[in-house]
Amino acid sequence: MDTTIVKKIISGDIKAFEALFNDYYDRLAYFAYQYLKDKDNAEDVVQELFSKLWVNRQKLSIETSINAYLYSAVRNACLNQLKHQKVKEAYFSASGTTMEYDEFIPNKIDAEDLGQLIQSCIIDLPPERQKIFLLSREQDLKYKEIAEKLGISVKTVEAQMGKALRFLRERLKEYLAVWIVFFIDIAKYF
C-alpha cells in the first residue's frame, strides 16, 4: 500500500494525497502536540508538512516507509521550532536559558521513540476501547477493576484490550521488529 500511494501522489493524484492525509493527520498532529504542548502549533506543523509534501512531490523519494518518513519529518519540524523558541527566549531574557535542543538533532525515528509513537496512535482507537486501554495502561488498573468501574464484563475488557494491542502492533510493526535505514531526499525542503 505504502509504495503505491506514494507513486500515486508523485503522479499528481490528489485523492491519494487526501487519503494519506486522512489516514495520518490525527496521529501526526498528536505526535507534534507531545513536543510542542500547543494544539494550534502542532496542527500548523503537520499542515505545513503536507502542503510541502504535495508541492514538492516530484522530488519525493522515500526509500523506506512513508510512516517513518512522516513521523521523522514532524519530529524534526517540532525540534526546530522548539530550538527557535529557545533562541528567542534566550535573546529576550537576561536569564539565559540553556539550549537543550541546540545539540544534535536526530533525523530518524526508531524504537527509542516507541512510547511517543504509541501515544499518537491512541487517538485513533474507538472511544470505548481508548477509555479501557488508558485505564489499564495509564491508571494501571486490573481488568477486573476496569470492568467494575465501567459496569461491563471482564470478558469485554479482555477483548477490547486484545483489539487495542493488536491495532497498535499492526500500526507500529516496523518499529517493533527490525528497523530499516531510510533516506529522505525531501528533508532538505523542510
Add this chain to the structure above:
Amino acid sequence: MESPRNNIDDSLLAKYLDGSTTEQENAEVESWIAESSENRQLFDQFKEIWFKSQAAKYNPAINFDKKAAFRNVLDRINEGSDSEEQNQKLGKTFTLPSWFARVAAILIIGVCVYLIYQNFQPSDSEVLLTATNENTEIVLPDSSIINLNAGSQIKYSGDFTENRSLSLSGEAFFEVEKVKNQTFVVEANGLEVKVLGTSFYVIAHENDIFIEVGVKTGTVEVVQKSGKKSVVLEANEMAKYNKATQSFSLTEKYNNNKLFWKTAVLEFNGQPLDQVLSSLEKAYGKEIIFQQSELENCHFTGRFKNASLEEIIAQLQLSFNIEATMGEKVIISGKACEE
C-alpha cells in the same frame, strides 16, 4: 502429524499480560509462545507495547478537525504557488530556467486538477428533503433507501458518496447499502448512528425527550455526539436515549409497529392491552383514554393490515369485555380482565 497452532486469541494474550490468567491459561499461552519463533515475536511485540504504554500521559481532550485541516493544506498549497510565481517576476524576466517552467507547469496542472476535482465535487451544496406524504421513499446517491414519515426531514451534503452522513429530524427507516470501509452515519439530535450495511429505524423528534433506534438487520453503533457514551445494537434490539439524562436504555426490543406509517401493519403477540392501546394511539395519532390498571391483565394477539382504528377497536371489543366511545378522543371503559 500434529500441525503447529498459529492462532491464539488476542484477548488471551491481553489477559496474560494483565496477569489475570488461570494456571491452565498460563500453560496454554506459554506453550503457544514456545511453538514457533513467529509466535514468540508476536508475543514480544504485544509485551513491548504493553510496557511502553505504561504510565502513558495521553490527553483525551485533544481532538482535531481533519476536514478543516485539509482545507488549510489546500489553501497553503495554492498560496505557495502564487508567491513562487511572484518571486520569479521580481527577478530577471527574460529567461526562466527550465526547471522553473517544469515546476510552474506542475503547479498549474496541480491547481487545475484540484479545481476540476472541486467542480466535480459540489461539496458546498446541500440537499434538504422533507416528506409531505406519509411514507416517502428516497433513494440516496449510494443506493441506500430511506422511508421518511410525514413531516420528517433529512439533510445531506453534495459529496454524499464520499462521505455518507446525513442528519435526520423526525422518523425514518433506513436500508443501507454496504460500501466497503465506508460507514453510513445518521446524525439526529445529538446522537450519531453509525452502520456499515443494515436496516434500522430512527425516531428523533426535536420535541420528544426520547430518541429511539431500532435495528432490523445487521449491527449499528449509536454514539452520543457530545460525550463518549455509545451502545452497539444487533438485529432485533432497540436503544432508547433519554435526552434529559443523556443515558441509553436497552430494555425494549425492536418493534415493527413503530413503522406503521410505512407498512400499515400492526402486529401484537400477547402484549398487555394498555400497551396495545398506546401503540394504536401513536400509529393513528388519536388520543385514547383508558384506565391502565383495568387493562393490563388482558393480553392481545393479532395482526392488522390497512385496518382503520374503528375496525381494530371493534375487534378488541369482541375479544374483551370493554366499551368504547369513538369521538374526538377514544374512551375505553369496562372491567376487562380479572387476574
